[in-house]
Amino acid sequence: xxxxxxxxxxxxxxxxxxxxxxxxxxxxxxxxxxxxxxxxxxxxxxxxxxxxxxxxxxxxxxxxxxxxxxxxxxxxxxxxxxxxxxxxxxxxxxxxxxxxxxxxxxxxxxxxxxxxxxxxxxxxxxxxxxxxxxxx
Amino acid sequence: xxxxxxxxxxxxxxxxxxxxxxxxxxxxxxxxxxxxxxxxxxxxxxxxxxxxxxxxxxxxxxxxxxxxxxxxxxxxxxxxxxxxxxxxxxxxxxxxxxxxxxxxxxxxxxxxxxxxxxxxxxxxxxxxxxxxxxxxxxxxxxxxxxxxxxxxxxxxxxxxxxxxxxxxxxxxxxxxxxxxxxxxxxxxxxxxxxxxxxxxxxxxxxxxxxxxxxxxxxxxxxxxxxxxxxxxxxxxxxxxxxxxxxxxxxxxxxxxxxxxxxxxxxxxxxxxxxxxxxxxxxxxxxxxxxxxxxxxxxxx
Numbered sequence: 001x002x003x004x005x006x007x008x009x010x011x012x013x014x015x016x017x018x019x020x021x022x023x024x025x026x027x028x029x030x031x032x033x034x035x036x037x038x039x040x041x042x043x044x045x046x047x048x049x050x051x052x053x054x055x056x057x058x059x060x061x062x063x064x065x066x067x068x069x070x071x072x073x074x075x076x077x078x079x080x081x082x083x084x085x086x087x088x089x090x091x092x093x094x095x096x097x098x099x100x101x102x103x104x105x106x107x108x109x110x111x112x113x114x115x116x117x118x119x120x121x122x123x124x125x126x127x128x129x130x131x132x133x134x135x136x
Numbered sequence: 137x138x139x140x141x142x143x144x145x146x147x148x149x150x151x152x153x154x155x156x157x158x159x160x161x162x163x164x165x166x167x168x169x170x171x172x173x174x175x176x177x178x179x180x181x182x183x184x185x186x187x188x189x190x191x192x193x194x195x196x197x198x199x200x201x202x203x204x205x206x207x208x209x210x211x212x213x214x215x216x217x218x219x220x221x222x223x224x225x226x227x228x229x230x231x232x233x234x235x236x237x238x239x240x241x242x243x244x245x246x247x248x249x250x251x252x253x254x255x256x257x258x259x260x261x262x263x264x265x266x267x268x269x270x271x272x273x274x275x276x277x278x279x280x281x282x283x284x285x286x287x288x289x290x291x292x293x294x295x296x297x298x299x300x301x302x303x304x305x306x307x308x309x310x311x312x313x314x315x316x317x318x319x320x321x322x323x324x325x326x327x328x329x330x331x332x333x334x335x336x337x338x339x340x341x342x343x344x345x346x347x348x349x350x351x352x353x354x355x356x357x358x359x360x361x362x363x364x365x366x367x368x369x370x371x372x373x374x375x376x377x378x379x380x381x382x383x384x385x386x387x388x389x390x391x392x393x394x395x396x397x398x399x400x401x402x403x404x405x406x407x408x409x410x411x412x413x414x415x416x417x418x419x420x421x422x423x424x425x426x427x428x429x430x431x432x433x434x435x436x
Contacts, residue, residue: 001294007191011184011188013181014184014187015150017180018183018184020179021156021180021259022177025172025176028168030160030169030172030173031172032168032169034169048365051422051425052425052429077150080373082254082374083172083174083175084172085367088371110373112373112376113374114376125389128211
């Protein structure tokens with residue numbers, strides 16, 4: 001076999017192996033159904049995302065899949081699930097906001113981060129208003 | 137002589153796969169959230185892609201090394217002590233490369249995908265770069281060539297170094313006996329390296345021997361009981377493979393495009409997170425803010 005054929009075979013073997021391992025991880029049920037269950041947990045997540053972010057106002061999605069938080073400086077932090085962890089972004093006045101009764105959809109302007117729809121109940125309108133008045 | 141050298145990584149791959157399977161089985165019993173199938177798929181695809189990049193650019197890098205070998209100050213023979221010396225020195229230059237890869241954004245852009253998983257398991261070890269060639273990372277091994285080690289020998293010991301670093305990407309092992317932890321890079325030391333906890337940022341750059349960090353002031357011990365958070369300061373929030381590979385390069389391009397002229401190059405060579413208007417955080421500013429808070433808050 002020529003070296004090129006050997007390399008192609010090795011590549012094919014690697015692709016087969018990674019597909020098998022990803023399938024195996026799914027088959028074993030690995031991962032996690034993480035949820036935000038309390039304000040205390042939300043605070044800890046906020047501090048993990050932005051060191052020193054100390055929320056004075058917190059709204060957690062009814063299913064716990066995400067949250068909106070505001071600190072004393074008026075900064076708004078959007079948190080959402082990412083696999084078995086959480087990821088977040090500070091929002092600015094370019095952030096997209098759409099209110100539909102109890103559901104608030106927030107877009108960060110970052111395509112790969114995506115939009116997040118949170119069920120905030122009656123608080124949705126209050127947070128939508130806050131986001132629309134962000135200065136920076 | 138050089139033509140007979142084999143690639144150790146090729147022989148190690150089946151063991152990598154076997155160990156990942158064993159770790160998955162261990163994780164299922166103990167903490168299923170330590171693996172995430174989509175994250176695993178991204179990590180492994182990054183690993184496969186890096187071997188393709190290696191095949192594409194490896195020849196050029198080896199040719200540059202052979203060119204440099206023509207300017208060597210002496211010729212190191214192919215004897216047993218030369219292999220040991222080459223391995224130890226290569227590990228030192230790996231430390232230098234790795235430290236630079238965290239402190240210079242241009243190098244970080246190639247290295248970041250190794251860190252962008254929020255998980256820390258054996259599949260994370262395989263998150264290797266596709267763009268190392270463009271970050272000129274191979275230049276860090278040139279001093280060995282100029283000293284007089286043959287490029288094939290350097291390539292071989294570099295592969296052994298890479299294989300060593302595979303097994304330390306795990307939470308399945310806590311700590312080894314003190315003498316081992318003192319000399320060698322271990323899962324505990326490398327967990328610190330992958331952590332985003334402020335106290336751990338930009339620490340423990342070692343490949344095989346942790347002594348380089350101890351000697352050069354970048355060592356931090358893993359603190360028992362403190363939960364480690366993995367990943368990068370601004371978590372990706374996506375499993376998109378191509379974004380994982382190129383996001384920092386895109387960030388550099390955007391920043392250079394929009395920055396005032398006198399600051400443009402700084403966005404390539406200064407530390408990740410640097411900005412001319414101080415609107416962003418570097419690992420140093422994050423650590424300092426954390427330290428300030430520690431001194432302000434009474435001990436719990």
